[in-house]
Amino acid sequence: MTPAARSLAGSLVLAVAVIAAGMFALSWGMIDVSPGEVVAALTGGGDPGNAQIVTGLRLPRVASAIIAGGALGIGGVLMQALFRNPMADAWSLGLTAGGQLGVALLVTAAAFSGPEAISFLRSFEGPSITLGAMLGIGAFALAMASLARRVGTVTLLVVGLMLGFTVQGIVSVVIHFANRVGGRVFSGWNDGNFASVMPGDLPLLVAPVVIGIVLALVNAKPLTALLLGETYAKSLGTDVTRLRCLTLAAVVLLVAPVTAYCGPVTFVGLIVPHFARAIAGTARILPLLPLAGLAGALLALAADLVVHAPWEQHFLHLNAVLALVGAPVVIGLLIFSPSMRGQR
């Protein structure tokens, strides 16, 4: 099969799997709702109690898992092409941490400038934390992009992870001094979580992600040329500076809202592009985008299912589940992957 056919077939299978997993997630929980009742609730009928559980409680969580997973998967493909680094991802290179820092600084600034600023921030919580995350991610992305010119693949990865720890420390300190502000902004800050997204938040989560996906599609062709390096991309008619800016913008639009609403979600963007390449049998960007989006959605959904299974007590965290899957994959890639050869 050609890569295009493999991408199409793989995307169809993944899409079916995402829908099936989504339906299952809507029906499974402390109170089981039958698939027929789920469909009825989604189409606006059925038992009002069940409808409340399905559309009011579970749907926002399931929808945000799908959107966030898809956005992170596509963001990962863009990051790995942009940095020409198979270990690049918004989380692994510290961009997510930048987003957290941006939000933390925004909230601190509000806390110190008085109650009016806080109430303003509260009433526009969604957009303002997204904006804070965008500024932080953008700044960290530019810093890492300039660092990437001077250090190797693995060094960049280590620096990114260390940035994550640094920011975690800073955020803890900020929480310590600014906990008067409280609110959702700091809830579960060290862990990703799809359950904190309210139904009203979904449009604000979706809109930037959709723009990011459009930018990714439009830039897929020149990004493929960039895989050969800057000079060759130029000689193939690519405006490299413009491409870098647009791709970084796409990454920010994809990752910032996810970080703002769901916290730092680890590993999805790092490992999903590798699955997508394996399925497509190529590294050309365009066939990878639907595969990475759907595989990311499936992975996020599956991890969320484990977290929100009807346990007696809820101690599992999303990033713990993702780490159980993701970390061994990354270790395997570092040791065995041909794309890492000569880059250690």
Place this chain on the structure above:
Amino acid sequence: MLRLEKLSVGYGAPRGTVLADLDVSVSPGSFVCVLGRNGAGKSTLMRTIAGLQGAIAGTALLDDEDVAAMRPQTRARRVSVVLTERSSSPGLTVDDVVSLGRQPFTGWQGRLTADDRARVTDAMAAAGAAQFSRRLFDDLSDGERQRVMIARALAQAPRLMVLDEITAFLDLPGRVETMALLRERARATGTIVLLSSHDLDLSLQLADVVWLLDGRGGLSVGTASELIAAGDVSNAFDTSAVRFSAAHGRFELVA
């Protein structure tokens, strides 16, 4: 037709202008070898002609169009480039890399037409890369990679090919084959091939025209025998230990 008009190439301070006021014309279908010692300015000149870096002054005209002023996509349809730098590309197959040569001609999706596919297959066959078309580019040896990059440049179907020290990674038969292939392509398609090399013997044998950089900012242009007869080769390459012998057409140690 490639024409350099008062072309000066180089960098900002401290390196400054490397070559100044070059006036040269090359007719279509010529196989041009650019020779000179390390640091004579070969790469700088090649990159400037290919539009990859700006000129200090003057212009390089390809069929009366200023290469530097072309839109990037237009330039990519006219000029293809292979460089000496060791290229790698995470995850691309050989077929993907050669197909990228058609990218300046495709739509936003980069979808190849039947004609594009035929050109890609043809280019791979011509460059001797067809037998590893399904393999990952990064798994190839240096010589094989260079063949793939040449195939990609051929697939671009350019008016001008700029190849900077591409034979450095190839063994001797590989060098002869590659240079003969490029010369044959130039003749068959009317493409101008500009190839810089340290292979003095081969270049002097195969080139239609030789551009000789003397390392002091001078450029001599002519056929190999003209340049040898005029003493330009000795002038560019002789050191206190090595001397070019016009009679034997090769270098000899100073006794």
